[in-house]
Amino acid sequence: MQRREALKSLAVLTGGAILVPSCNFEKEEILAAYSNLKVTPAQQSLLAQIADTIIPPGKLKGAQDLAIQDFILVMVNDCVAQTGQTQFTIGLQAFNSFSKKKGGKNFSKLESTAKEKVIAEGLSIGAETTDENQKAVREFLSITKRFTIQGFMMSQYIMTEIKPYSLIPGSYNGEVLISSISNMKIDG
Amino acid sequence: MANFNIDATQQRTFQAIVIGSGLSGSWAAKELCEHGVKTLVIERGREVKHLHDYPTTNMLPFEFEHRGQLTKQIEEENPVVSKCYAFREDAMHFFVKDKEHPYIQEKPFDWIRGYQVGGKSLLWARQVQRWSDFDFEGPARDGFAIDWPIRYNDIAPWYSHVEKFAGVSGNKDGLPNLPDGEFLPGFELNIVEKYFQEQLKKHYGDSRHMILARCAHITGNLEYYKQQGRLQCQSRNLCQRGCPFGGYFSANASTLPWAERTGNLTMRTDAVVHSIIYDEAKGKATGVRMVDANTKQTEEYFADVIFVNAAALNTNLILLNSTSNRFPNGLGNDNGLLGKYVAFHNYRAGISAEYEGFADYTTQGGRPTSGYFPRFRNLHKQETDFLRGYAAGFSAGKYNYADQSGIGLSLKEQLLNPSKYGNWTVGSHMMGETIPKESNLVTLSKNEKDAWGIPLLSVHVEYDDNDEKMVKDYQEQMTEMFEKAGFTNIRVRDDHRAPGLDIHEMGGVRMGKDPKTSLLNKNHQLHACANVYVTDGACMTSTSTQNPSLTYMAFAARAAHHAMKNQRWGKI
Incomplete structure (x- = not known):
């Protein structure tokens, strides 16, 4: 917590980007806030596009509008076991070549339907695959999807403006007819 | 200088000292202060003021960086406390972290602690079921x-006394093995829980019951509780954060501010009790030696009567560490039984299932309690190949799931419009009585000390054959009852958790009639040092099956009144 607070203050001082050089100065710099992941700004932006494909903007805001990529990185960096982190990192690194193979282009260059198709294919990579990169892509996408859903549904936007959360849920009723609950459809 | 010393000693002299500010200690303090007794409460942890020191109480889910989840780092640094269901991002500041206060596990034992003003009363599950003579007569029978x-x-009037002040919600069920008390209106059982209740009646007559569990929440008599500054429970179910309404009983919301208001309470926080001082010439305890948690300076405080309510195992530790010429093995420990016959509740087994009935129904709102099975096994007579039995929790719920398949706008709409009502899920967990044994014990480490120079506690507590049989019987009996009720997809479990995670550790300083076989008399006084009282979990002779906190609170109130009568204090 303190570490992140310190980094946040640093971010304010440095105008947002918190970059530290990686060991090899020829490579791109990595984001210091997610030290377990060694994520570059370019990968962060790729992750944002993937999350935004999983939950796109429509009538309501989408994942990128809510910076869900940052939530995903926080959760993977802090709450996912090391094996999962490794799969996530390898999968993220391998994702553009996976995109080229399946969609013919880097992910950011694809049309949105093609983007959806690449992600859907990645998520459905069979458990029997022996290709380590394929495995990692599948793991990376399934972790990303899980945290995109959580980050979106538990965002301030959804929990205050769309489906307001109440700290006081009201007194218990143990016998409610489902048909009596008004169900206003929310268009995405 | 001489005068200064006298003054200093006078300033450190009280009529009563209470060690520990949690559930039981705060009750002793409240009773003493209310009747004019100058009381010092010593708390090893930090101050936690009601309302002021509940930093997460009104936080919304998205305000938690990890949405409530523990980080890997915290889990890895805290293998013991991380197992506790309430140790999550919203309440972890109220738990002892593993590294802060090490102890020795001779056998695996998950010791869950809350070192702060109010102790674990901020974190408890608030279940308050009375004992009956089916419990008190258990060991003899x-x-x-x-x-x-x-x-x-002996204890019934004190149950009433505590229930009225703390606020207990429940129904009068008329069961001899779970006596009714001073109840505020009960919460509601849901349609499937009521159905199960009827099924039990149909298949087992009057021999098995599932009732609404009694819980320490305010649901009525609101004017009365306003005097304590407490309001009606709002069913937030966020109790472990500390309640902004004072809706459930905690020492912080109730007994401690009440004691403070009398002007007779002095609170000394951040003070780790080292030992109780015994004066051989006077033949009694004269005070308490403590170490300032921050400066590590030793200080002594004096009083006529000392209550030890440090939580069960720490009460054992303090008494074991209170050695003198008269008591070389610990205060009051003439028979060598101090620290022995420690027991707990067996929470290993559980069961879950589904119910396809009442498919058109669901629930709404929150409820801070659930259903409860009072013990039915071996109740009137011995009927199995194991001793005693178990109580059990029971609840049914219905959930509305969102379809998480696919990606894109279709996924988004599925998430925003959950429409997959599953079957009702039903579940239960066991709360088994364990048999106190001499071999289940705590001792002081001979070599290792904590940061305050106090020996580490070494815990040697394990399950026995009786517990194994009881786990099996619970699984069999619950399966039978679930089958008879028409529940499907029944799954039993035994999570083999270590003792301790029940957070119902008891004994070590047990009560009894005979000083040769017990440490405390019927009034909670040490047989061999009558101005020292123990009324927390350490005093328990047996565990029975009920959540024990209500009994500790009633014991503390009763013992405080005994002390006041004995000392001819107060307006009794």
């Missing part, structure tokens, strides 16, 4: 441990 020196009639 079934031939284990020793006979309790008291019976239900």
